Amino acid sequence: MASSRDRPPGPSSPTGEEAFRIRENAENFPVALRFLPRRYRDHLHAIYGYARMVDEIGDAFTGDRTARLHELATDLGTIWTRGQPSNAVLRRLARTVHDRAMSAEPFERLIEANLQDQVVSRYETFEDLRRYCTLSADPVGRMVLEVFGQATPETVARSDQVCTALQLLEHWQDVGEDRRAGRVYLPQEELRRYGVGEHELDRGSASPQLRALMRFEIERAAGMLGEGMAIVRQLQGWGRISVAGFIAGGQATVSALRQTDGDVLGQSAQPSRVATAARILGLLAARRPVR
Template sequence: MYLDQRALTRAGIHDPLLRESYEYCRRLLVAIGDGKDIWRGSLFLPPERRPHMWAVYGFGRHVDEMSEVAIETGAGRTQFADWCTTAMADLESGYSCEPSVRALIHTLRTWDIGPEPARKYLDAYLMDQNVTEYSTFVDLLSHLRLLSVEPFHMVIAVMGPTSRPTGPEAEAAALALYLTNLIRDVAEDQQLGRTYLPLEDLDRFGVAREDLARGPMTPAVRELVKFEVDRAHALYERGAGLPDLLHPQCRSLVRASLMFYRSYLAEIERRDYDVLTAKPCIGRAHMARMALRLGIPLFMSRTHRSGTGAAPARHWEGAACS
C-alpha cells in the first residue's frame, strides 16, 4: 500500500477525491480475475506512470464486469447502456462523478490522449450486448480493433513511445493478446451463447457452434484451434518489435506481458489444442521459469531510472463532485 500511495504522489496526484478514484481502479484490478497480475506488473513501471495504468485497466475491468452481468442476467442491459452513454458524455465534458471514469479522464488529460479510444471501447461493449457471432475474420477484426487496439493505444501512450509511431506493432500485439483470450475462453464464451471464432473458420473445418461448448474434443475442433493458434502466433511475430519502440523503463514489462500471454498458446499446444475439457492455465513452475528469465531485466528497469522522459506531459486534477 505504501508503494501505491507513493506512486500517486510521484504522479502529481494530490487531490483527495482523485487519489481515491485511482485507488478505486487499483482495487478493481486486485479484486477481479487476472487483474492482480496487471497490478503486479505495474509495480515494475516508474511510480509516476503506475497510477495511469491502473486507470486504463481499472476502467476496462469495470466496463467488462458490468457487461458480463448485463449479458448473463439480461435485465441489466438497459442500465449498462445508460451507464455507457453517461460515461461517453463525461469523457467529452472532462468531468465525472464515477470513480473509474474520473481517473481515466485525468489520465487522458495528463498524457494528452483524446477521448476517442475510450469511446470506441464502450461502443465495442455495447455491440457485444447484441452481436453474438462473427461471419468472417475481417468482421471479428473490426470488433477487436474497437475492443483491444483502441484501449491499447492508451496503454502505449502511458508507456511513452520514443522512436517512431508504434501503430502497426501495437495493433498486432493488441490483436494477438485478445485473440489468445478468445482461444483460451472458447468454451466459456460458448456457454454464454457467444461464438467469437469466425463462422467461416468453423465451416472450413466442419465444426458446429455447439461443438465448442465444454465437452470432449473432436479432431475437427483440434484443427480449428490449431488454425487460430497459428494465426495468433503470426500476430505476436508482427508485434514483437513493439517493446523496442517504447520508453526504456517500460520495455521489459511489455516483453514480459507478451511472453506471458504467448505462453498460453504454448500450453494449448502442449495439450494437443484441447481447450474444451479444461480452461488452459499457466502452471506455477512455468511462471517461475519466466520470472527467472525476466526478473533481472525487470528489476534493472525499475531501479536504474534515468529520469529522462519519465514525467507525464502535464497534470490535471479536474473538478470534484459535490
C-alpha cells in the same frame, strides 16, 4: 495490452479493491509490473479499472445493458470537457487522462465494442472478428502507449497487432466458457471448413475436427503476436519494459495453448507467472537496433 473479457465475480464473490486484485491476477499478462514507478502503475491501474468496468456492464449488468453503456459514454465524455464524472472509476481515470493528455477515442471504442456485444454473438469471417478486435482490444494498447508518451504511427501499428493477438488467444482459452455465455468467437466459415458444429463446443473435450481447427487458430494468433514483437525494439525506458510484459504474457499463453494440442475444452491453458517472467527477461535482453 488487450482488453480482458473474463467473467466477473458472482454475487458471493469478493467486491471492491479485493475483487479488482483477483481479476487482475487472473490475467494472462501483468497489468502493471510491480517495479514500475508508482505514477505509471497508478495510470495503468486506472485504465484497467475502466476497461474491466465497461466489460462487466456489457457482460453482467442485470438491467438494460445498452442503456447503461450509453449513460457511461455520456459520463465518460465529461472528462474531456473538464467536467466531473459521476462515476468513481471515471473520476480516477480523469486524473490519468489529464496528466498524460490522452485522447478520447480509445476509451469510446471499448464502449462501442460492448454495445456490439449486445447484438452480435457470432462472426462470419476472421476479418469480421478482427474488426471487432479493433474495438475490444486494440484501444487498450493505444492507451498504454499514450501513458508512456510513445504513441507513433509505427508503435501504434505494432501495438494493434499485439493486442489483436492477445484478444484472440484469450478467446481460444475460453471457447467453452464463451459458448455457455451464448457467444462463439470462432469464425463461422472456419467452423464449416473444418466440419465443426457449434454443438461440439458444449462437450467436455474437443473432437478431432475441433482440435485441428484450434491448432490452426492458435498458430495464426501466435504469428500475429510474433509480427507485433518488433514494438519492443521501438520503445524506450519504462514503456519498453511494460509492453514487454504484455507480450511475454501472450507468448506464455501460446505455449500453454499448444500444450493442449487443440483440446481447449478438456484442458486448461493458463500460463504460469514464472514462464511469463522468463519471457519478459528474454524480450528485454534482445538487442535493439543501432540508430
